[in-house]
Amino acid sequence: MALQGRVIDLITKKDTLVDLTERELSEATARTAEEQARLTEIQTKAAETAKIITDNLPSLQDIQAAIDKAETIEDVKMVLSRLIKVLYLLTQDYMVKI
Numbered sequence: 001m002a003l004q005g006r007v008i009d010l011i012t013k014k015d016t017l018v019d020l021t022e023r024e025l026s027e028a029t030a031r032t033a034e035e036q037a038r039l040t041e042i043q044t045k046a047a048e049t050a051k052i053i054t055d056n057l058p059s060l061q062d063i064q065a066a067i068d069k070a071e072t073i074e075d076v077k078m079v080l081s082r083l084i085k086v087l088y089l090l091t092q093d094y095m096v097k098i
Helices: 002-056 060-069 073-097
Strands: none
Touching (some): 002 073
């Protein structure tokens, strides 16, 4: 009888351990999915930021040409506005990484 009781206890403990292991695996899988979703979100935002920077950043030659041919304050404002947008985005991206 005592042996049978110990066997039943061992089986119960094994089942409990299996249940715990399955629950831990399920939780780990859920965490991994959340982490993957967060990583995808970060990558998407980085790609969007890179596109905005690329779209707003003229070449160095274009900047120099725009400054050289600027005849009005509006011309200078346009060049400065584009450069400020890029500077802001780069600074914001840098601050997020810190």
